Structures are given as C-alpha cells and as structure tokens.
Amino acid sequence: MALIVQKFGGSSVADAAGLARVADRVAATKRAGNDVVVVVSAMGDSTDELLDLAAAITSEPPAREMDILLTAGERISMSLLAMAINARGVPARSYTGQQAGVLTDTAYGRAQIKQMAPERIVRSLAEGQVAIVAGFQGVNDDNDVTTLGRGGSDTTAVALAAALKADVCEIYTDVDGIFTADPRVVPTARRIPVITTEETLELAAHGAKILHLRAVEFARRYNVPLHVRSSFSDLEGTWVRNPTKEDPMEDPIIAGVAHDASQGKITVLGCPDRPGVAARIFHVCAAADANVDTIVQNVSSDSARTDISFTLPMDQAKSTLAALEAAEDDLGFTGLTYTESIGILSLVGAGMRTHTGISATLFGALFEAGVNIHMISTSEIRISVVVAAEDLPAALKAVHAAFDLDASTTEAVVYGGTGR
Amino acid sequence: MALIVQKFGGSSVADAAGLARVADRVAATKRAGNDVVVVVSAMGDSTDELLDLAAAITSEPPAREMDILLTAGERISMSLLAMAINARGVPARSYTGQQAGVLTDTAYGRAQIKQMAPERIVRSLAEGQVAIVAGFQGVNDDNDVTTLGRGGSDTTAVALAAALKADVCEIYTDVDGIFTADPRVVPTARRIPVITTEETLELAAHGAKILHLRAVEFARRYNVPLHVRSSFSDLEGTWVRNPTKEDPMEDPIIAGVAHDASQGKITVLGCPDRPGVAARIFHVCAAADANVDTIVQNVSSDSARTDISFTLPMDQAKSTLAALEAAEDDLGFTGLTYTESIGILSLVGAGMRTHTGISATLFGALFEAGVNIHMISTSEIRISVVVAAEDLPAALKAVHAAFDLDASTTEAVVYGGTGR
Incomplete structure (x- = not known):
C-alpha cells in the first residue's frame, strides 16, 4: 500500500x-x-x-x-x-x-x-x-x-x-514518458526508464516539452519521485528522481538530446572591450523583459572591441532590438544583427562530469553530418550548440546516433510506437 | 448617497x-x-x-x-x-x-x-x-x-x-415590476407602485412568478425595502416593503390577482366522518412528498361519510394517488378521483382585513362571467377559488375588472407596454 x-x-x-x-x-x-x-x-x-x-x-x-x-x-x-x-x-x-x-x-x-x-x-x-x-x-x-x-x-x-x-x-x-529526443524529429528516440531531476531540468530548460521546469525544481528540492507515464496505457513510463547514496543510479553518460526552435539570435557588434559593458547590455535586455538564454562573447579581431551574441525567444526580439537601439549612444556598440532561423541542440547527461571526450564526439558527429556550429555554450552537465534552423533535424539525428541513444528495433516498437 | x-x-x-x-x-x-x-x-x-x-x-x-x-x-x-x-x-x-x-x-x-x-x-x-x-x-x-x-x-x-x-x-x-395580474393573460393589468411584503408573499405563493417566496420572507423579517424593476429601462418599478407607523401605506383594498395553472385536484370520496381521518390522509400525502396546497372538506349527504378534496402540483399526482390507494384499507375511503384541468385564481389584498363585501363582489363577477366555482379557500388577506382550467382567463379578466384594477389607457402605455 x-x-x-x-x-x-x-x-x-x-x-x-x-x-x-x-x-x-x-x-x-x-x-x-x-x-x-x-x-x-x-x-x-x-x-x-x-x-x-x-x-x-x-x-x-x-x-x-x-x-x-x-x-x-x-x-x-x-x-x-x-x-x-x-x-x-x-x-x-x-x-x-x-x-x-x-x-x-x-x-x-x-x-x-x-x-x-x-x-x-x-x-x-x-x-x-x-x-x-x-x-x-x-x-x-x-x-x-x-x-x-x-x-x-x-x-x-x-x-x-x-x-x-x-x-x-x-x-x-499523452506520451509514454520522457524520450532521448523528440520522436517526431528523431524516429529512433527511445523512452528513458530512469533520469535524474537535474538532467530533466536541463532537458526541460532547453526545449523538451514533457515537464514544466518549476514542477521538476520542486521535485528535486523536496525529493519527490516523479513517474511520467501515458494516460492511455499501463506501461511503465519514465521515473524522475534524485540519486541517493543507497541507489546511486549508474548514469548513462548521456540522458538525451533536447532541441529548441523557438529562439532567435541577436549579435551586438563592436562593443567596447572593457569591464561592465556586457552587464550594461543585459541590463537593457532585462528592462525590456527579454528572457536571454545562451550568451557568447566572440573574440574580435579588433582588440579594443568585441562582439556579443545571445539567443532569446523570437517574440521578444523586436522590443529588445528597439531597447538596444535606444541605448546605442550609452553602450557604444557599432551595429546590431538579428537572425531568426536558428536552432539550438542541447546534449544533456550527468555522466559528463566524469567522462571526457563528449564534446569531441559531439562536434565530430556534427562535422560528419555537414552541420556548421554558430555558437557553443556549456554547463556542468550540458553542451548546447546553435546551428542553422534548417540543419537542426539532421544535427539531432547525427548526435543521437553518435551517443548510441538510438533504440533497437524491438524497443522502438514497445516504447516508441504508441500514443504519441 | x-x-x-x-x-x-x-x-x-x-x-x-x-x-x-x-x-x-x-x-x-x-x-x-x-x-x-x-x-x-x-x-x-x-x-x-x-x-x-x-x-x-x-x-x-x-x-x-x-x-x-x-x-x-x-x-x-x-x-x-x-x-x-x-x-x-x-x-x-x-x-x-x-x-x-x-x-x-x-x-x-x-x-x-x-x-x-x-x-x-x-x-x-x-x-x-x-x-x-x-x-x-x-x-x-x-x-x-x-x-x-x-x-x-x-x-x-x-x-x-x-x-x-x-x-x-x-x-x-425583464418586466417593469409586479403587476395586478399576469399581463399575458389580463392585458389591462397594471404595474403596482407599492405593495406590502405580506401581499407579495400571498401573490408569489399562489402563482405570481416575479419574486421567490424565500427572498420576500427574508425581506419581511429583516425589513429590507425591495425595488423590483426592469433591467431594460430606468422606469420606477414596484416597491415591496413592510408598512411602518410613520408611513402606514394606505392600502388599496386589493393588491392583485394571481393565478396558478400548474395544479391538479384529488378528491378522496366517502371518508369516514370522524376525527383524525383528514390527518391520516395528509400524513400519507406528506410521506409521498406531495406539496398539498388548497384543501376543502365538502359536506356530504351521507352524514357518516365526507369527501375531502385538495390540490397539488400535477407532477406529484401519480405518486400521491398510488400512496393513497395503497393506504385504502387503513383510511377507509370509498373512492379516489383526479382532475388535471383546474385553474386557481387568488385575490390578494391587505385591505380585506377591514373591508367587507369582497367575497360577494368576487363571486358576483365570476357568476356574471359564467364561471363555475369548484372549491374555495381563504386566508386573512386572500380568497382563492378553483375553477375549470378553460375558465381561468375569463375568470381573471372578470375579477380584475370588478375590483377596478384595470389600467387606464395612459397607464397601460406607460407601465404595461414595455419589455415583457
């Protein structure tokens, strides 16, 4: 009971x-x-x-x-x-x-x-x-x-x-659990039997739609085991929980690959390369209610100036660009560009902490697939790459395969084939 | 304010x-x-x-x-x-x-x-x-x-x-107030400017649809002045209130005429004419959840037996008749009749307390209109008569006119002609 x-x-x-x-x-x-x-x-x-x-x-x-x-x-x-x-x-x-x-x-x-x-x-x-x-x-x-x-x-x-x-x-x-990738994009994606709350948070924060960040954060903080499962079947779904000392959850190196096609990229060109400039730029963005996601500061050929790129939800781009333009004199940049057609791929896995060579395999797979990388950002258990929107499906499939996430045929029928 | x-x-x-x-x-x-x-x-x-x-x-x-x-x-x-x-x-x-x-x-x-x-x-x-x-x-x-x-x-x-x-x-x-009769049946009905809670209770209890009994009882007990009016106009409606010493509300003798066409009549024939029989009949009715309204015990030619008639909502007749039949041996009556096509007309007015001749005028008007009376019941400020359903419209018009309730042409245009 x-x-x-x-x-x-x-x-x-x-x-x-x-x-x-x-x-x-x-x-x-x-x-x-x-x-x-x-x-x-x-x-x-x-x-x-x-x-x-x-x-x-x-x-x-x-x-x-x-x-x-x-x-x-x-x-x-x-x-x-x-x-x-x-x-x-x-x-x-x-x-x-x-x-x-x-x-x-x-x-x-x-x-x-x-x-x-x-x-x-x-x-x-x-x-x-x-x-x-x-x-x-x-x-x-x-x-x-x-x-x-x-x-x-x-x-x-x-x-x-x-x-x-x-x-x-x-x-x-209405799906059977959390999958290694979105099965609509990566047909070989398979159900994840057990995943940590930490990994789930990274997946959810980077485009996986299955659970809301806030609920997972609550589950992590209060140590509540979640079982994400289908209301149309009695199959086991995905268990989301914190690892414990008794049951350390031998993590696979990689839990899954999330993707996000809802963001655009703004690049602030020719920023004065001195302390506090980035802070002032993102202060302007915050005042415009922009939810800035990935940020990359590019090395510039002109040593006195630098380019800063960041992604944000597409529907916030217009107001954010207007706010930056209004602050142009104060910020001292030389230009602004906006790219709508980007896609973000995020590889998530707690095993990244202890395994090496993850990024080499990732970048190798993308190279093999002919996908050009625009931006890279990492966290302790995640690597995200920004690619052209049209490259996203091929990138997801290539990375999914390179990390041995593809389901065997049998598994795909059992876990991947119903109620989606 | x-x-x-x-x-x-x-x-x-x-x-x-x-x-x-x-x-x-x-x-x-x-x-x-x-x-x-x-x-x-x-x-x-x-x-x-x-x-x-x-x-x-x-x-x-x-x-x-x-x-x-x-x-x-x-x-x-x-x-x-x-x-x-x-x-x-x-x-x-x-x-x-x-x-x-x-x-x-x-x-x-x-x-x-x-x-x-x-x-x-x-x-x-x-x-x-x-x-x-x-x-x-x-x-x-x-x-x-x-x-x-x-x-x-x-x-x-x-x-x-x-x-x-x-x-x-x-x-x-959606109407302009409380009327001396239902204007759909009596086109000369006019709006009542002021009426007592007591009269309103009698009208509502006997078929007038404008206010719920329970709300009027509350208003009477707690002395809340009600103003019943149209949501489609700014016209004054009907004020419903308790008379006060300062403002004794010189009552017209008759406030209005209500009617109820939703009741049927059951007659219990040949009841033993001895104490307690009526009580036992209505105990059976109550156990069958019947809301008995008007009750009349008729004089019988056979001095040892009597007929008892009562009205009740039509949709309760079937179950009540069944309950009475089941109790036939105990109650000792000789027969049951049920009449569906009855109408009840109720004349209401606080002035009845102090004015005489009301019932003579009422019965005279019904006689002139050729309406036969089946049952009569009275309270302190009300006289109700049961007539054949098909006689009800003529009865209402005749009584309404006999008590000078008809609107003048001018009043009918102002108060009776909108939003009904």
Missing part, C-alpha cells in the same frame, strides 16, 4: 469519455489498496473559452478577476471527476486550492506557493476517500484566489506529494 | 452585451454617489450546461460535488462583470459566497443561510469599490461550498441588504 498522487492534464479529461477513463484508473489504483490523491486540470479547451469570454469584455482585465474566472475551469473538472469516481463505487471528494491548503503569494496569474497546509486532504484520505484537488490554483493571505501560471497543475501535484510525503507523484500525459 | 444592493439574474448577463448593459447601470449608480453591492446569477443557460455535463457522467451525482460544480457558473459571471465595470473606470471586486461571508447549513442543493458575515464587502465599499457577490452560493462550517436552491440569488441579495443595512435591494428583471 502506497500514497500515490496522480496528475491528469486537460487533454486527459477533455470530455465525458476522458473523465470515465481517468475515473477507471483512479478507482483501480484505490482498489489495489493505495491512498490516492488526484490533481486535475481544466477540461480540454475550457480555459481558452474563459479567456475568450474575458477578451470579449475588455482587453485589460484586472489580474485578480482573471484568476477568479480561470479557476472556474478546474472547479468543473474536479467535481465531475469526483462524480465519476463515486459512480464507480469508490468514495471521492473534490477540493479547491483553497480547501486543499495551497497557500500562495499575491502575484495573480503567476503565484508562487508559500506553504502547503493539506489538513483536509489528510483527513479525506484517513476516511478512505480519494481526494481530488483542483490544479493550477491557490489562495493568498487575503483569501483571494490565485493561479500558479504555466505548468501550475504539475506544480500543485508535486507540492502536494511533497507535503503528504507521497511515495510517488504520477504525471499522466 | 445611499447603500444600494442590485441583483441581476441570468437573463440580464446572458452574453457580453448583457454584461455591458449591467456594467453601465452599476457604474452609473456608483457615479451618482452611491455605495453599490451587486449580486449576480450565472450567465443565461450556463447552469443548465453544467447540469448536462453532470448528467453525462452519472444519474446520481453526490450533492456536495453538484454544488461545487454549479457554483462555477456565478464565479464566471461575477468575475466578467467585475472586469466590465473596471473597464468603465469604476473600481470593482468580485467575491464568492465564501468570501462574502454567506454562512449556511450543510443541506447541499437547498442550503439555508445561518449567518451573514460580510466584513470583506464592508471593507470593499469603504475602499470605494463596487462589490460584486456571487448569488446562489454559500459556505458551510466545513468550508464546503453550498447552493441555496431555487431563488437563491434573490435570497443572497436580500440577506446581504439586511446585513449591510442597505437603503434598498433592487431586484432587476
């Missing part, structure tokens, strides 16, 4: 059939002798429908009212799911974020969890009930409803699992 | 245009220097849509979950209305029943208000904001959401007005 937190996203509960499927799974988990807490998102497109309603009223809705509006979606899905589970003879109760004790700050739309006080959930479990909790929402010190922003339901689930000391937090999705 | 509670039903906020119209009115009331509290129902058919979602899941939803589900509707309408009012430059905040301090018992689906604790609403008003409160919902001692059942939003509005000592509780509707 275990305490299991199960999180289901909006696509899993999009309609009555989806709710029935989820209810069957929850009821089976409970009947198997487990205590079960379910975290649920709003049904399918219902959040978008609420956004449309608000857009028909005003283009500038107050954030507090927007959060009250949006939390109606989970209120609907959680009560319907409770009805469906009760209809299967398993007692279930649904709880709002407020009732479940999800206490947040007052940053409407992107609230941070300050404290978890799930006394009612504990009581519900003690009474033999499945406890269903609305994802994505909490309550602040004023007893006002808040939403947690993107990835909010995953975060609710992990935070509850941490507070309840759950044995596992199961994140249900 | 006054403190005004304004209640808007689902048809007033059915879409963005309706929300805009309501927001304009609220903003104007606030700009005129008043403190404004708004109580709002769910948008249009949204409650029915939520009921359909639940019906697709299970035929027996737990009442607690049903209440959580249904309260999503007001959460949506109240936050959208707050956005619309803010967009007009008037600060507004929306509050759930729980936030507004609507404390109820635990009777899900038909909760009773135990206490009002609207501290947040008081604070919101003090900060110059319009406070918008979700109608129909409250919270119980377990911090679980409850709904107040039929007429719940009216009840929320009146309870808030009482707790806040509001100067008036305005109930917005």
Whole structure:
C-alpha cells in the first residue's frame, strides 16, 4: 500500500469519455489498496473559452478577476471527476486550492506557493476517500484566489506529494514518458526508464516539452519521485528522481538530446572591450523583459572591441532590438544583427562530469553530418550548440546516433510506437 | 448617497452585451454617489450546461460535488462583470459566497443561510469599490461550498441588504415590476407602485412568478425595502416593503390577482366522518412528498361519510394517488378521483382585513362571467377559488375588472407596454 498522487492534464479529461477513463484508473489504483490523491486540470479547451469570454469584455482585465474566472475551469473538472469516481463505487471528494491548503503569494496569474497546509486532504484520505484537488490554483493571505501560471497543475501535484510525503507523484500525459529526443524529429528516440531531476531540468530548460521546469525544481528540492507515464496505457513510463547514496543510479553518460526552435539570435557588434559593458547590455535586455538564454562573447579581431551574441525567444526580439537601439549612444556598440532561423541542440547527461571526450564526439558527429556550429555554450552537465534552423533535424539525428541513444528495433516498437 | 444592493439574474448577463448593459447601470449608480453591492446569477443557460455535463457522467451525482460544480457558473459571471465595470473606470471586486461571508447549513442543493458575515464587502465599499457577490452560493462550517436552491440569488441579495443595512435591494428583471395580474393573460393589468411584503408573499405563493417566496420572507423579517424593476429601462418599478407607523401605506383594498395553472385536484370520496381521518390522509400525502396546497372538506349527504378534496402540483399526482390507494384499507375511503384541468385564481389584498363585501363582489363577477366555482379557500388577506382550467382567463379578466384594477389607457402605455 502506497500514497500515490496522480496528475491528469486537460487533454486527459477533455470530455465525458476522458473523465470515465481517468475515473477507471483512479478507482483501480484505490482498489489495489493505495491512498490516492488526484490533481486535475481544466477540461480540454475550457480555459481558452474563459479567456475568450474575458477578451470579449475588455482587453485589460484586472489580474485578480482573471484568476477568479480561470479557476472556474478546474472547479468543473474536479467535481465531475469526483462524480465519476463515486459512480464507480469508490468514495471521492473534490477540493479547491483553497480547501486543499495551497497557500500562495499575491502575484495573480503567476503565484508562487508559500506553504502547503493539506489538513483536509489528510483527513479525506484517513476516511478512505480519494481526494481530488483542483490544479493550477491557490489562495493568498487575503483569501483571494490565485493561479500558479504555466505548468501550475504539475506544480500543485508535486507540492502536494511533497507535503503528504507521497511515495510517488504520477504525471499522466499523452506520451509514454520522457524520450532521448523528440520522436517526431528523431524516429529512433527511445523512452528513458530512469533520469535524474537535474538532467530533466536541463532537458526541460532547453526545449523538451514533457515537464514544466518549476514542477521538476520542486521535485528535486523536496525529493519527490516523479513517474511520467501515458494516460492511455499501463506501461511503465519514465521515473524522475534524485540519486541517493543507497541507489546511486549508474548514469548513462548521456540522458538525451533536447532541441529548441523557438529562439532567435541577436549579435551586438563592436562593443567596447572593457569591464561592465556586457552587464550594461543585459541590463537593457532585462528592462525590456527579454528572457536571454545562451550568451557568447566572440573574440574580435579588433582588440579594443568585441562582439556579443545571445539567443532569446523570437517574440521578444523586436522590443529588445528597439531597447538596444535606444541605448546605442550609452553602450557604444557599432551595429546590431538579428537572425531568426536558428536552432539550438542541447546534449544533456550527468555522466559528463566524469567522462571526457563528449564534446569531441559531439562536434565530430556534427562535422560528419555537414552541420556548421554558430555558437557553443556549456554547463556542468550540458553542451548546447546553435546551428542553422534548417540543419537542426539532421544535427539531432547525427548526435543521437553518435551517443548510441538510438533504440533497437524491438524497443522502438514497445516504447516508441504508441500514443504519441 | 445611499447603500444600494442590485441583483441581476441570468437573463440580464446572458452574453457580453448583457454584461455591458449591467456594467453601465452599476457604474452609473456608483457615479451618482452611491455605495453599490451587486449580486449576480450565472450567465443565461450556463447552469443548465453544467447540469448536462453532470448528467453525462452519472444519474446520481453526490450533492456536495453538484454544488461545487454549479457554483462555477456565478464565479464566471461575477468575475466578467467585475472586469466590465473596471473597464468603465469604476473600481470593482468580485467575491464568492465564501468570501462574502454567506454562512449556511450543510443541506447541499437547498442550503439555508445561518449567518451573514460580510466584513470583506464592508471593507470593499469603504475602499470605494463596487462589490460584486456571487448569488446562489454559500459556505458551510466545513468550508464546503453550498447552493441555496431555487431563488437563491434573490435570497443572497436580500440577506446581504439586511446585513449591510442597505437603503434598498433592487431586484432587476425583464418586466417593469409586479403587476395586478399576469399581463399575458389580463392585458389591462397594471404595474403596482407599492405593495406590502405580506401581499407579495400571498401573490408569489399562489402563482405570481416575479419574486421567490424565500427572498420576500427574508425581506419581511429583516425589513429590507425591495425595488423590483426592469433591467431594460430606468422606469420606477414596484416597491415591496413592510408598512411602518410613520408611513402606514394606505392600502388599496386589493393588491392583485394571481393565478396558478400548474395544479391538479384529488378528491378522496366517502371518508369516514370522524376525527383524525383528514390527518391520516395528509400524513400519507406528506410521506409521498406531495406539496398539498388548497384543501376543502365538502359536506356530504351521507352524514357518516365526507369527501375531502385538495390540490397539488400535477407532477406529484401519480405518486400521491398510488400512496393513497395503497393506504385504502387503513383510511377507509370509498373512492379516489383526479382532475388535471383546474385553474386557481387568488385575490390578494391587505385591505380585506377591514373591508367587507369582497367575497360577494368576487363571486358576483365570476357568476356574471359564467364561471363555475369548484372549491374555495381563504386566508386573512386572500380568497382563492378553483375553477375549470378553460375558465381561468375569463375568470381573471372578470375579477380584475370588478375590483377596478384595470389600467387606464395612459397607464397601460406607460407601465404595461414595455419589455415583457
């Protein structure tokens, strides 16, 4: 008997059939002798429908009212799911974020969890009930409803699992787990059976879509084992956890390859090569709300000047370029260029710490594939390269193969072939 | 400057245009220097849509979950209305029943208000904001959401007005006020400018659809002046209030004529004419959940036996007849008849207490119109007659005219001619 937190996203509960499927799974988990807490998102497109309603009223809705509006979606899905589970003879109760004790700050739309006080959930479990909790929402010190922003339901689930000391937090999705690469781009990608939270963070931060950074950070900090798996099958998915002394998780050298095709590259040409210039450039970017990712300072032939390149989400490029132009006199650079068609490939693996030759193999594979490298950046367990957007698929396949990540034919059928 | 509670039903906020119209009115009331509290129902058919979602899941939803589900509707309408009012430059905040301090018992689906604790609403008003409160919902001692059942939003509005000592509780509707009869049946009906709560209770209890009994009872007990008026015009509507010593409200003898075409009549023939028989019959009816309305015990030619007739909602007739048949041996009656096609006309007026001759005028008018009377029952300020269903329209017109309730042509144009 275990305490299991199960999180289901909006696509899993999009309609009555989806709710029935989820209810069957929850009821089976409970009947198997487990205590079960379910975290649920709003049904399918219902959040978008609420956004449309608000857009028909005003283009500038107050954030507090927007959060009250949006939390109606989970209120609907959680009560319907409770009805469906009760209809299967398993007692279930649904709880709002407020009732479940999800206490947040007052940053409407992107609230941070300050404290978890799930006394009612504990009581519900003690009474033999499945406890269903609305994802994505909490309550602040004023007893006002808040939403947690993107990835909010995953975060609710992990935070509850941490507070309840759950044995596992199961994140249900429409794929079979976390893959060594995006199978839509790299058909030979295979499911990763076990991966560290650290590696998962690097993959998620560099384009892998499967889990939200914030939920993984929470899982790492509070040592919550995650099991990312398909809501359409009973197959094992991917276990995400911190290594322990007892079980050091003999890492493969490389966990996987992420890619990100949503960024553009700005190069600031001819910056005065003296201390503080880079700081001033990125101060201007930050003031323009740019999420700067990879940064490279190139060696310049003119020793008194240098070029600084960085990547950022494409939709932030225009405002950032305008901010830099406005500060041209102050920053003293000689020119600005912007490249939209770039792709970023990130090789991630905790084994990089102790293995040598990784970058040589990486660059060799890209050379063999005829891919030119524009920028390189590294962290302790990651190497990212910026390439031309049109080279990205070939680069991913070449690197995936070079590090022996390709699935055998059998594995590909079992793990790679369903429900994607 | 006054403190005004304004209640808007689902048809007033059915879409963005309706929300805009309501927001304009609220903003104007606030700009005129008043403190404004708004109580709002769910948008249009949204409650029915939520009921359909639940019906697709299970035929027996737990009442607690049903209440959580249904309260999503007001959460949506109240936050959208707050956005619309803010967009007009008037600060507004929306509050759930729980936030507004609507404390109820635990009777899900038909909760009773135990206490009002609207501290947040008081604070919101003090900060110059319009406070918008979700109608129909409250919270119980377990911090679980409850709904107040039929007429719940009216009840929320009146309870808030009482707790806040509001100067008036305005109930917005799609007609111009309370009329001397249903204008669809009696075209000469006119708007009643002022009516007592007591008369309103009798009219509402006998088929007038304009206000819910429960809200009027609340208004009477806590002395809250109601103003029932149209959300489509700025015309004065109908003021509903308790008479005071300073302002004794010189009553017209008759306030109005209500009608009810939703009832059927059961007659229990040949009951033993001895004490306790009627009690046992109505005990059987109560056990069958019948809402018995008018009761008449007829004089029988056989002095040892008597006939007892009563009316009840048509949809309760079948189960009630079955229950009476099952108890035939115990009750000792000789037969049962059921008549579906009856109509009930109720003449209501506080002036009946002090004026004589009312019933003579009533019966005279019905005789002149050729209407046969099946049953008669009276209260202190009401006379009800049961007639054949097909006679009801003629009976209403005749009685309306006989008591000088018909509008002059001018009045009919001003008060009776719009927005019905």
